[in-house]
Amino acid sequence: MKIRAFTALVVCKAVRGLAKLFGRGSSLPGKYALKICPDILAHLELPELSIAVTGSNGKTSSVEMIAHVLQNNGYKVAYNKEGSNQIEGVVTFLLGASNMKGKVLSDIVLLEADERYARHTFKYFHPKYLVINNLYRDQMTRNGHPEWIKSIIGQAIYDDMTLILNADDPLVASFGKDREGTIYFGARILPGDKLRNEGVYDDGKYCPICKKPMKYEYYHYNHIGKFKCLHCGFSRPKIDHALTETKDENGKASITIDDKYEISVFFTGIYHCYNILAAFTAATAIGIEPEKVASSLSGYVLKSGRISDFTLGKTQGRLLLSKHENSVSYDRSIDVVVGDSRKKSVMIIVDAISRKYYTSDSSWLWDINFEKLKETEIDKIFLVGQYCDDLAVRFDLAGIDQDKVQVYETVQEAADNCNNLDSYLYVITCFSDKEKILSIVTRRELT
Amino acid sequence: MTVKILYLYADFMNLYGDNGNVRIMQRRLEDQGFNVVIENSTVYDDDIDFDADFVYMGSGYESNRNLALAHLSRFKGSLLRAVVNGVPMLFTGNSYDLLGKGITTADGTFLEGLGIFNYSFKEQLEKRYTGDVVLEEVATKDRFVGFVNRAGIPDSTEDMCCDAIKVIGNVPITKDAARVHNLLGISLIGPVLLKNPNLAEFFVSAICNRKGIEYKEIFYPRSTRSHEKTLKALLETDAGKKAR
CATH class of the missing domain: 3.90.190.20 (Mur ligase, C-terminal domain)
Structure with missing residues (x-):
C-alpha cells in the first residue's frame, strides 16, 4: 500500500475512533481520507463478492434486509448501516472495515449508494452486482429529475457489473436493454393493481427509449407496472423473480415469491414488497438457496421501519x-x-x-x-x-x-x-x- | 361566459407540479364568473389551436422539451399571432428557454428557438442548476419568489427583465424572465402563481379585460401569506450557508 493511501487509512480510522468515542457517526473520516488520497478506494483489497443498491426509494431497507439474509447464512458482511451513502460515507465504512493493509475483512461488501454519487464511488471499484430499485421524482431540488438521474447512474455502470433491475419501472428496466446477463425482478398482477394510472402525473406515459406512447396492461402503483411501447417495442422484460401473491388475512400477512417461497411480513404495502423482492433477488444471485433466503426474510422487522x-x-x-x-x-x-x-x-x-x-x-x-x-x-x-x-x-x-x-x-x-x-x-x-x-x-x- | 385555457404538452411538460398553475388559473377565473374549459395539447397532435384565453406551458426533461420545441416550431406563426393579439401566456421553468433565440444542448447542438426574445441558453448534463431565488422586475420593482431547477444558464441575457436579487443554491444567474404584450416567460418551476399572486392577478385581469368583463378584486390570503413567508425566509436565509 502506498504511503499516501496508508496515511489516509490511519487518519480515517483515528477520526472514526474519536467520532465514536463522542457518540457521533458521520462521513467526516472519509472526507479527510479523500483529501489525503482522492483515489483511496482504488487501494483497498476488496472481497470478490460485492453488492451495491441504488435508486430513489427503498435503498436503506433493501440493504438492511440483504445484510440480514447474508449474516443469517453465515456471511461476514461489511455494509454502511449508518446509511452514509455518498462517497465520503462509503470511504468511511470501507476503511473502517479494513485492516491496516487496506484489506476489507469481510466475505462480502454491501453498499447503499446514493444515486448521484455512485458514479464517483464506482470509478475506483466496481461492485459485482448493482441493484436498482426504482427511479421516481425524488428530492428534485437536488436530483433535477428522474431522466437526469438515469443518465448519472448510467455513468456508474460498467461492463463487468451484473445489473439487478426492477423490471416494472420503465426507466430502470431500460438500463438492461441490450445488456446480457441482467437479472430482473418484478410483480405479477396483484389484487390492488389498477388498469389506469391514478397519479396526478404519469411518468410512464411515454417510452424512455423513443418517447412514443406506452401502454400498460396494469399498474401496481404510479408508473410501476407491466408496460409496453407501442412504437419501438420496448417492454417490461421477462422476470427472473416475481412477487406472485400478497395476503393479509386475520392479522397475518405474507407474500409469495415465484409461486412457492412464502415470506411472513409485517405489512404488505407494495413498496415494502418490492424491497423484499429486491433483497431476495440479490441474495439468490450470489448463490444462497432461495428457501434459505425466504426463511431469513420471513418475519424480519426492519430496524429502519417507517x-x-x-x-x-x-x-x-x-x-x-x-x-x-x-x-x-x-x-x-x-x-x-x-x-x-x-x-x-x-x-x-x-x-x-x-x-x-x-x-x-x-x-x-x-x-x-x-x-x-x-x-x-x-x-x-x-x-x-x-x-x-x-x-x-x-x-x-x-x-x-x-x-x-x-x-x-x-x-x-x-x-x-x-x-x-x-x-x-x-x-x-x-x-x-x-x-x-x-x-x-x-x-x-x-x- | 366561457374561457379556454390551452395547456401546452400537459403530459410531457409537467415535471414539478406545474399543473398547479392551471388549477390556480381555473379557480381564479371561476371566481370571476367564467366557465373554464381546459384543452391539453400533446407533441403528437396535428395542430394546435391558439384561439385561447390563456396559454400555459411548464417544465420537462430536456429531451421532452426539445421535442416540444420541434413540435411548437411548426405552429410558430399562429403562436406569434396570438402573442401579438395579447393572449395572456405563461411559460415556466425550462419551457421559457424556447421563447428565445435558441438553446445549445449538452452535445453542442444548437436548437433554434421561437425567437420571441433575444436571449439564449447553453446547457450541460453534468450537474443541475438548482436553488431558491428572488427575482425583481427592473421596471416595476415587483418581486417573484420560487425555485429554479435547470440544465442550462443564459449565454445571452438580452430582453430579460428581472434581476436575480437573491440566490440560495447553485444557480449562476443574474437576470431572468422576459415579458412582451401579455406573455411572460420565467425560470421558476412549479406552481409559480401560488407563491406569486401578483402574477395570477395580472393574468386574470388581462383575461377579463380582453373579454370585456370588469375585473373583480378578490383577496386570496393563503397565497399572499405564502408569498410573504417565502420572500421573508429567502431574504433572511444565508445564501452560502446551506447549499444543496
Whole structure:
C-alpha cells in the first residue's frame, strides 16, 4: 500500500475512533481520507463478492434486509448501516472495515449508494452486482429529475457489473436493454393493481427509449407496472423473480415469491414488497438457496421501519413516515389511509422541507394525489407547519370538503386541537419533521 | 361566459407540479364568473389551436422539451399571432428557454428557438442548476419568489427583465424572465402563481379585460401569506450557508 493511501487509512480510522468515542457517526473520516488520497478506494483489497443498491426509494431497507439474509447464512458482511451513502460515507465504512493493509475483512461488501454519487464511488471499484430499485421524482431540488438521474447512474455502470433491475419501472428496466446477463425482478398482477394510472402525473406515459406512447396492461402503483411501447417495442422484460401473491388475512400477512417461497411480513404495502423482492433477488444471485433466503426474510422487522404508533391524549394514531419532495411516497401513505375502513382523520406536516438543506420549494405537493382522500370518509384534516398555506391551497383545489380542514402554523397548535378525537389519526410527514410530533405524543408498540 | 385555457404538452411538460398553475388559473377565473374549459395539447397532435384565453406551458426533461420545441416550431406563426393579439401566456421553468433565440444542448447542438426574445441558453448534463431565488422586475420593482431547477444558464441575457436579487443554491444567474404584450416567460418551476399572486392577478385581469368583463378584486390570503413567508425566509436565509 502506498504511503499516501496508508496515511489516509490511519487518519480515517483515528477520526472514526474519536467520532465514536463522542457518540457521533458521520462521513467526516472519509472526507479527510479523500483529501489525503482522492483515489483511496482504488487501494483497498476488496472481497470478490460485492453488492451495491441504488435508486430513489427503498435503498436503506433493501440493504438492511440483504445484510440480514447474508449474516443469517453465515456471511461476514461489511455494509454502511449508518446509511452514509455518498462517497465520503462509503470511504468511511470501507476503511473502517479494513485492516491496516487496506484489506476489507469481510466475505462480502454491501453498499447503499446514493444515486448521484455512485458514479464517483464506482470509478475506483466496481461492485459485482448493482441493484436498482426504482427511479421516481425524488428530492428534485437536488436530483433535477428522474431522466437526469438515469443518465448519472448510467455513468456508474460498467461492463463487468451484473445489473439487478426492477423490471416494472420503465426507466430502470431500460438500463438492461441490450445488456446480457441482467437479472430482473418484478410483480405479477396483484389484487390492488389498477388498469389506469391514478397519479396526478404519469411518468410512464411515454417510452424512455423513443418517447412514443406506452401502454400498460396494469399498474401496481404510479408508473410501476407491466408496460409496453407501442412504437419501438420496448417492454417490461421477462422476470427472473416475481412477487406472485400478497395476503393479509386475520392479522397475518405474507407474500409469495415465484409461486412457492412464502415470506411472513409485517405489512404488505407494495413498496415494502418490492424491497423484499429486491433483497431476495440479490441474495439468490450470489448463490444462497432461495428457501434459505425466504426463511431469513420471513418475519424480519426492519430496524429502519417507517411506522410509529402513538397516543395523543384520547386520540390513537399512527405516523406514516413519508418523504417530502417525493410524491410517490406520499401517494403510498395516502393509499394506507384510504384503505383503512375505520373512522379516521389525517394530519399532514410540512414544516422543514429537508433536514439537510434549506429550500422553500413546495412544488412537489402538486404531484401528490391528495384528491384520492375524497374516496374515503375522513373526519378531520389537519394541515400543519411553515407550509400550511401552500397545503391549504393545494387541498382546496383538490376539491376536498373545506369544513373538514383545519390549518395550523405549528405542530404544537395542531396537537392541542386533535388530542381528543374519536377518530383514528394518521400523521403523514418526513424525517425532517417527525420529531416535532413524536416529541409531543406517547409512542406505543406497533400492533 | 366561457374561457379556454390551452395547456401546452400537459403530459410531457409537467415535471414539478406545474399543473398547479392551471388549477390556480381555473379557480381564479371561476371566481370571476367564467366557465373554464381546459384543452391539453400533446407533441403528437396535428395542430394546435391558439384561439385561447390563456396559454400555459411548464417544465420537462430536456429531451421532452426539445421535442416540444420541434413540435411548437411548426405552429410558430399562429403562436406569434396570438402573442401579438395579447393572449395572456405563461411559460415556466425550462419551457421559457424556447421563447428565445435558441438553446445549445449538452452535445453542442444548437436548437433554434421561437425567437420571441433575444436571449439564449447553453446547457450541460453534468450537474443541475438548482436553488431558491428572488427575482425583481427592473421596471416595476415587483418581486417573484420560487425555485429554479435547470440544465442550462443564459449565454445571452438580452430582453430579460428581472434581476436575480437573491440566490440560495447553485444557480449562476443574474437576470431572468422576459415579458412582451401579455406573455411572460420565467425560470421558476412549479406552481409559480401560488407563491406569486401578483402574477395570477395580472393574468386574470388581462383575461377579463380582453373579454370585456370588469375585473373583480378578490383577496386570496393563503397565497399572499405564502408569498410573504417565502420572500421573508429567502431574504433572511444565508445564501452560502446551506447549499444543496
